[in-house]
Amino acid sequence: MYTHPNPLRVAVIGAGPAGFYTAEALLKAREHVSVDLIDRLPTPFGLVRYGVAPDHQKLKSVTKMYDRTCNDPRVRFLGNVMFGSDLTRDDLLGHYHAVVYSVGAPADRVLGIPGEDLPGSMSATEFVAWYNGHPDYQQVEPPLDVDRVAVIGMGNVAVDVTRILAKSVAELGATDIADHALEHLASSKVRDVIMVGRRGPAQGKFTTKELRELGDLENADIEVDPRELEVDEASLASIEGAAVTKRNLEVLRGFVETPEYGKPRKVHLRFCLSPVEILGSERVEALKLERNRLEVREDGSIAAVPTGEFETWPVGLVLRSVGYRGTALPGVPFDERRSVIPNDAGRVLQRPGGEAVPSEYVAGWIKRGPSGVIGTNKADAMETVQSLLADTPREIDSQSAAPEAVTRLLESRGVEVVDYERWCALDRAEVAAGVAQGRPRVKLTDVNEMLMHCRQSLSTT
Numbered sequence: 027m028y029t030h031p032n033p034l035r036v037a038v039i040g041a042g043p044a045g046f047y048t049a050e051a052l053l054k055a056r057e058h059v060s061v062d063l064i065d066r067l068p069t070p071f072g073l074v075r076y077g078v079a080p081d082h083q084k085l086k087s088v089t090k091m092y093d094r095t096c097n098d099p100r101v102r103f104l105g106n107v108m109f110g111s112d113l114t115r116d117d118l119l120g121h122y123h124a125v126v127y128s129v130g131a132p133a134d135r136v137l138g139i140p141g142e143d144l145p146g147s148m149s150a151t152e153f154v155a156w157y158n159g160h161p162d163y164q165q166v167e168p169p170l171d172v173d174r175v176a177v178i179g180m181g182n183v184a185v186d187v188t189r190i191l192a193k194s195v196a197e198l199g200a201t202d203i204a205d206h207a208l209e210h211l212a213s214s215k216v217r218d219v220i221m222v223g224r225r226g227p228a229q230g231k232f233t234t235k236e237l238r239e240l241g242d243l244e245n246a247d248i249e250v251d252p253r254e255l256e257v258d259e260a261s262l263a264s265i266e267g268a269a270v271t272k273r274n275l276e277v278l279r280g281f282v283e284t285p286e287y288g289k290p291r292k293v294h295l296r297f298c299l300s301p302v303e304i305l306g307s308e309r310v311e312a313l314k315l316e317r318n319r320l321e322v323r324e325d326g327s328i329a330a331v332p333t334g335e336f337e338t339w340p341v342g343l344v345l346r347s348v349g350y351r352g353t354a355l356p357g358v359p360f361d362e363r364r365s366v367i368p369n370d371a372g373r374v375l376q377r378p379g380g381e382a383v384p385s386e387y388v389a390g391w392i393k394r395g396p397s398g399v400i401g402t403n404k405a406d407a408m409e410t411v412q413s414l415l416a417d418t419p420r421e422i423d424s425q426s427a428a429p430e431a432v433t434r435l436l437e438s439r440g441v442e443v444v445d446y447e448r449w450c451a452l453d454r455a456e457v458a459a460g461v462a463q464g465r466p467r468v469k470l471t472d473v474n475e476m477l478m479h480c481r482q483s484l485s486t487t
């Protein structure tokens with residue numbers, strides 16, 4: 027049905043890993059397909075650029091594959107295009123046979139405890155976006171004129187922010203961390219970073235490689251209380267066959283044996299403690315926590331149950347790292363309870379468990395929730411693409427389906443689209459600035475500055 031001049035037109039909203047894997051899966055499955063990867067920022071790659079820690083450059087090399095996808099003539103990158111205003115859902119449904127939302131989970135979950143709004147209490151989402159140079163978070167200035175920081179959560183994001191707080195400026199200076207963050211971190215007075223889990227060591231969500239790194243920091247010692255590493259019987263039964271958890275426990279036990287070297291900073295790992303109140307008058311001064319015991323629920327999961335035993339730590343910064351959260355897109359169904367777009371194998375549903383909405387699909391964190399590593403999005407996107415290709419596509423006339431129709435519409439609305447060629451020029455400029463400083467790149471963090479670069483690169487070609 028689809029031919030060279032009239033290919034299947036698909037809009038993918040969000041050019042992060044899920045968006046790229048969706049495009050890749052479409053290209054592999056169909057010869058006559060044309061994909062527009064649309065992002066609100068002028069830069070592609072989503073969380074690979076703005077989420078992956080700057081000292082994990084190897085993880086970022088996945089962009090070489092995304093590059094290949096974008097260099098396929100059947101794919102266009104349309105950056106600096108905001109869904110909902112520059113292009114609405116109705117616009118998309120009028121110009122594409124199918125639309126895939128892969129916008130990730132940009133918000134953060136809250137603890138819901140008193141004092142959470144005090145200056146000095148912030149989400150890891152903000153902190154990560156700040157040090158990674160996300161244009162929306164340039165102004166965030168975490169108070170680092172403090173001795174002690176509490177990081178709430180035992181996931182890989184908590185490990186990332188702990189590591190960044192513990193590393194020296196010399197170490198971070200060799201990465202692509204945002205300049206504003208590097209400058210601010212240079213004046214950090216932080217000596218102790220305390221990662222806190224509400225459940226036990228067997229329930230840590232971190233992966234072993236990431237956990238191990240905390241014990242290998244040049245600039246920080248590691249401390250774990252051996253009493254908190256005792257694993258209860260229920261947890262022992264639950265980890266039967268769970269290889270990652272077993273390895274994590276071995277690494278944690280190894281930390282107990284690790285001598286203290288008197289390094290400038292110390293990372294502490296604490297378990298079975300829930301924050302119940304953030305204390306302070308003008309800013310965060312302390313964190314009150316309640317000790318938990320573990321209990322097996324009816325469904326077999328292990329829950330933290332408060333014991334009524336409290337402790338209070340003096341801390342000047344509390345970073346909650348308790349998970350990301352999806353947000354609703356204008357006009358698109360949303361499951362408020364799970365903070366995802368309700369779907370069945372990637373087909374958008376009118377409501378959870380409801381009828382499918384024709385021609386609309388979803389991939390990545392906004393489909394399944396904020397879980398898994400970058401590669402997890404590949405199988406996730408393939409499932410969505412299978413659903414999309416199995417369905418009867420919406421009918422649109424060939425004029426509306428023409429790629430130029432969308433770009434003309436954007437032009438008429440005064441949108442300055444950043445295409446892949448322009449992004450490549452930006453990329454080259456960032457990398458060149460990095461070479462001069464012995465860094466992978468120096469990131470541009472301001473959208474206007476990025477657009478200016480694009481205009482200049484256009485005028486010189």
Ligand code: NAP
Nearest residue numbers: 179180181182183184224225231347348349350396397398
């Ligand atoms: P996560 O893995 O889901 O961890 C969230 C942590 O927050 C858990 O320890 C959870 O404890 C805790 N938590 C939730 N609600 C809480 C509350 N009310 N009070 C106290 N603690 C609470 O989420 P994440 O760290 O944000 O990571 C998101 C995803 O990105 C994960 O799949 C992660 O692996 C991935 N990621 C990967 C890398 C990497 O590969 N290097 C780096 C960063 C992120 P419970 O278990 O008790 O709920």
